[in-house]
Amino acid sequence: MIRIENASYIYPESGHAAVCGVNLTIQKGEFVTILGHNGSGKSTLAKLLNGVLLPTEGKVFVCDMDTALEENIFPIRSRVGMVFQNPDNQIVATVVEEDVAFGPENLGLPSEEIRERVDAALRAVDMYAYRKHAPHLLSGGQKQRVAIAGIIAMKPSCIVLDEPTAMLDPVGRKEVMDTVLRLNREEEITVVLITHFMQEAALSDRVIVTENGHIIDEGTPTEVLTKREKLQKARLDSPLATELLENLAEAGMPVDTKIIDVEACVNSICTALGKE
Amino acid sequence: MLRDITLGQFFPGNSPLHRMDPRVKILWTLFFIVLLFFINNFWGFLIYGLFMAFVIGISDIRPRMIFAGLRPILYLLIFTALLNIFLTGGENVIFKLWFLKPTWEGLYSAGIMAFRLIFLVLGSSMLTFTTSPIVLTDGIEHLMMPFSKIGLPAHEIAMMMSIAIRFIPTILEETDKIMKAQTARGADFESGNILRRAKAMVPLLIPLFISAFRRADELAMAMECRCYHGGKGRTRLHVLHLSQVDYYSVPVFMLLLLGVILTRVFL
Ligand SMILES: Nc1ncnc2c1ncn2[C@@H]1O[C@H](COP(=O)(O)OP(=O)(O)OP(=O)(O)O)[C@@H](O)[C@H]1O
Ligand SMILES: [Mg+2]
Numbered sequence: 001m002i003r004i005e006n007a008s009y010i011y012p013e014s015g016h017a018a019v020c021g022v023n024l025t026i027q028k029g030e031f032v033t034i035l036g037h038n039g040s041g042k043s044t045l046a047k048l049l050n051g052v053l054l055p056t057e058g059k060v061f062v063c064d065m066d067t068a069l070e071e072n073i074f075p076i077r078s079r080v081g082m083v084f085q086n087p088d089n090q091i092v093a094t095v096v097e098e099d100v101a102f103g104p105e106n107l108g109l110p111s112e113e114i115r116e117r118v119d120a121a122l123r124a125v126d127m128y129a130y131r132k133h134a135p136h137l138l139s140g141g142q143k144q145r146v147a148i149a150g151i152i153a154m155k156p157s158c159i160v161l162d163e164p165t166a167m168l169d170p171v172g173r174k175e176v177m178d179t180v181l182r183l184n185r186e187e188e189i190t191v192v193l194i195t196h197f198m199q200e201a202a203l204s205d206r207v208i209v210t211e212n213g214h215i216i217d218e219g220t221p222t223e224v225l226t227k228r229e230k231l232q233k234a235r236l237d238s239p240l241a242t243e244l245l246e247n248l249a250e251a252g253m254p255v256d257t258k259i260i261d262v263e264a265c266v267n268s269i270c271t272a273l274g275k276e
Numbered sequence: 277m278l279r280d281i282t283l284g285q286f287f288p289g290n291s292p293l294h295r296m297d298p299r300v301k302i303l304w305t306l307f308f309i310v311l312l313f314f315i316n317n318f319w320g321f322l323i324y325g326l327f328m329a330f331v332i333g334i335s336d337i338r339p340r341m342i343f344a345g346l347r348p349i350l351y352l353l354i355f356t357a358l359l360n361i362f363l364t365g366g367e368n369v370i371f372k373l374w375f376l377k378p379t380w381e382g383l384y385s386a387g388i389m390a391f392r393l394i395f396l397v398l399g400s401s402m403l404t405f406t407t408s409p410i411v412l413t414d415g416i417e418h419l420m421m422p423f424s425k426i427g428l429p430a431h432e433i434a435m436m437m438s439i440a441i442r443f444i445p446t447i448l449e450e451t452d453k454i455m456k457a458q459t460a461r462g463a464d465f466e467s468g469n470i471l472r473r474a475k476a477m478v479p480l481l482i483p484l485f486i487s488a489f490r491r492a493d494e495l496a497m498a499m500e501c502r503c504y505h506g507g508k509g510r511t512r513l514h515v516l517h518l519s520q521v522d523y524y525s526v527p528v529f530m531l532l533l534l535g536v537i538l539t540r541v542f543l
Contacts, residue, residue, distance in 0.1 A: 118513065
């Protein structure tokens with residue numbers, strides 16, 4: 001789906017290399033999370049994925065199309081949609097359905113097809129009932145779902161979400177994550193999620209850790225998130241469940257520390273207690 | 277307090293006026309305003325009054341709302357009326373007080389002027405009351421389209437207008453937030469003379485501007501990510517098309533025109 005070959009990006013204003021020599025392949029239908037501390041180059045990497053930024057070195061291919069070629073830019077952007085952190089700054093129109101229609105309108109589709117896509121997209125994010133509402137009256141989670149609907153109305157095969165839940169409360173965060181998961185599982189849309197929340201990373205198929213523009217670790221959530229030293233080096237925290245189990249293990253309790261989710265953690269502690 | 281500011285208030289509804297095509301509605305509003313300046317006696321205004329009553333009647337909008345729209349121009353009305361009464365020269369002086377000499381001619385032209393202003397505001401507010409901002413900009417875009425051949429950026433102007441409308445509530449909310457934040461730090465926006473208050477606005481405006489530019493940057497990027505590339509090859513979800521109401525409106529406005537012509541010629 002997306003192939004990054006030895007790509008680097010240097011911001012011309014600051015001369016800072018935000019991405020250095022990254023190699024990465026994202027498969028169709030995959031759910032990939034990118035983790036990294038502030039300024040580690042996650043957003044820059046995301047912007048390379050749909051040609052908002054062009055790599056200063058190396059290549060990025062989307063469905064075998066080079067992002068550096070002018071004529072590929074619209075086909076690529078309609079295949080790789082991007083959702084940003086602040087929902088207020090990506091909603092264009094004053095009515096929810098008009099905003100969702102913005103992308104398909106830009107693609108020059110006939111209005112009946114736009115109508116169909118808008119309705120389907122709003123249903124997919126469970127916002128159909130709000131189609132006539134004014135976006136500024138919605139909650140943060142609802143706005144972000146409208147923004148996601150605006151992207152899926154373009155029928156992309158991949159959605160890149162750059163910290164979509166960073167400005168939301170726990171309820172909004174759950175709404176957005178449920179929507180993203182459903183799109184990935186049911187509609188088979190490839191998802192690239194950038195986040196600071198370990199619980200969100202735990203839901204994905206593959207986790208990538210960035211540090212200073214490099215990819216320093218990669219693997220399934222359980223593999224990556226249970227390596228405490230490596231996470232510390234990337235200035236990230238272990239998931240709470242893992243941290244608890246590690247502390248218990250250090251204290252001499254026979255628990256499995258290769259666990260990231262709460263339920264498995266509870267089970268592990270219960271069996272350990274049962275054994276004692 | 278800042279929330280109360282609305283621009284071209286819109287009342288959703290399903291009256292014939294709401295269903296009218298925005299292009300037609302804009303053109304008729306212009307027609308209405310231009311015709312207003314051809315009226316030279318009160319019989320003409322009587323006809324306009326009847327017409328307005330008819331329009332308001334079919335609009336589903338409470339008359340109280342409509343007349344509330346006149347309140348902001350009350351002072352302007354009184355001011356222009358006074359100027360007219362006292363400064364229009366004429367033979368028939370009503371009374372003399374020191375150097376003030378109000379004339380009957382002045383009173384007459386003051387009346388004409390006042391009616392013109394009132395109908396001007398009523399007519400244009402009927403347009404904004406029954407047309408949502410987004411539909412209105414859509415109509416303006418279409419009406420400007422023929423001029424895009426001579427270099428008028430019709431689509432861009434309409435896009436800028438609709439984005440401005442979209443961000444008014446967002447920016448107002450932010451202004452409120454910054455104001456509260458600065459007040460919490462001891463800023464005082466309410467006391468002092470005009471100069472002091474203007475100065476107090478600086479710490480409000482600077483963050484507001486910076487954030488507006490940041491928003492603009494992010495919005496532009498989000499729009500590009502959604503394949504926006506100007507008006508070329510762009511289609512619309514809602515396509516404007518003329519309906520029955522639009523055809524019925526023609527005889528109604530022709531009747532208005534006829535009425536005004538008759539009053540000019542015969543009365
Ligand atoms: N427009 C820009 N001009 C110059 N330098 C930039 C620009 N945007 C980002 N950078 C720099 O590039 C580096 C990586 O930034 P990036 O935004 O990709 O980080 P990030 O991982 O997304 O961080 P965060 O978690 O804060 O979103 C940072 O050191 C930053 O200072
Ligand atoms: Mg970022």
